[in-house]
Amino acid sequence: MKLKTYVITLSKTFPQGHPRAGQPTNFRESFERGLKIHTIRCNYDLWAKRLDEVIAGRAVLSVRQWSGKPYNSKQEPPIKILTKEDGVGYQKITQERLFTDYFIINEFGAHHDGLSLSDFYNWFDPKPTKEPYIIIHFTPYRY
16 A cells, blocks of 8 residues: 655745844755654644654655755655654644643743744744644643
8 A cells, every 4th residue: 555645844944034144044954864754734634644654654754955045946855754653643732722821832932943932933934823733743742
C-alpha cells in the first residue's frame, strides 16, 4: 500500500510585517537539533484530517523548508519524513489560550517552537479570531 504524503513547510526567514522580516528563522536547524518539536497552523479541520491519516499509518508527514519566500519559492528536499512511529500528533488550541496561558506561552516561545517569546507574539496575526489553531507535534510530547 502506497502511503499518502502531506507536506508541511518551515519558513526560512521571518515574514513581512514581523519586526525581523527577512532575517533567518533557523527553524530547520532547531528542528534537526530536536528543539523545534511542533508547529502551529490555522486550518484546524484540514490539518486534523491529514494528521489522523498519519496517526492511522495511511500517510506520512514530509517536513520541508521553503527555499525563499513562502508560497513564492520552491520547496527544498525533505528535512525528514515523519510517521506515526515518530509520535506525530496534534492538539487544538484557541487564540485566547495561545496568548494568555502562561505555561503554553513559555513552552512555545522558549522551548518548542524555535522562537523567542517576542518573536512568537509577533509571528501570529494579532487580529482576534474564534477559529482554532492546531499544534502539529513532531514528537510524542504533548501539552
